[in-house]
Amino acid sequence: MFFDSWTGLVRVVVAGTSAYAALVLLLRVSGKRTLAKLNAFDFVVTVALGSTLATIVLSSSVALVEGVTALALLVALQYVVAWASVRSPRVERLVKSEPxxxxxxxxxxxxxxxxxxxxxxxxxxxxxxxxxxxxxxxxxxxxxxxxxxxxxxxxxxxxx
Known part of the structure; x- marks a missing residue:
């Protein structure tokens, strides 16, 4: 209950550090807009990124490469939706609400x-x-x- 093995702790440290570094890199490459909470869609993506990072760190059933791929996918999808909403009023209306x-x-x-x-x-x-x-x-x-x-x-x- 309090301690299972050193292997588990080492996995958390290595996977956590690696996944964190990958997420920071992805966020730097994708730009500030990725974490801007300008609408509900942005908020959901931010929460999903945090949840995915936690799963990578704590779940031994998720390989590091699979988790980083999931992070990259979320960042890429958020980038595509933000890009499309800037260029298409129809997409913008679909994704964003009005004040x-x-x-x-x-x-x-x-x-x-x-x-x-x-x-x-x-x-x-x-x-x-x-x-x-x-x-x-x-x-x-x-x-x-x-x-x-x-x-x-x-x-x-x-x-x-």
Missing amino acids: TLLYRDGFLMGAMRRQRVTVDEVVQAARGQGHADLGSVAAVVLETDGSLSFLADPPAGELR
Whole structure:
């Protein structure tokens, strides 16, 4: 339960180090966009990369070369989808969602229902970003990555 063998530990160290190095190399070659969490698809790829790395390190039934191939496949697929979404509005609409306005001079309940967000969740997120209440907030936007953006009122005298 606490210790099986030195062989298992050596495998974890060697496979873990090698897989980690391969992942870092793949991410450097593929660019910053691979780990950008700009939308739900990007988030899923990031989680899948982490899960694959953990499987390579901890599962003796997955060979290092198979695991690195899986990492490379995920990075390549993410690259192809990102490349295609930049060049094709149809692919972009398929992969990315639009930001949704949830609050402006009051809560937009229809939008909140469609996005399955409650008033309490928005208020809690506002507190987490330093807004004691929504009085100083002009708008709240649910971004494509699932985060909430709080847009402040402009200072007095400036146009909205």
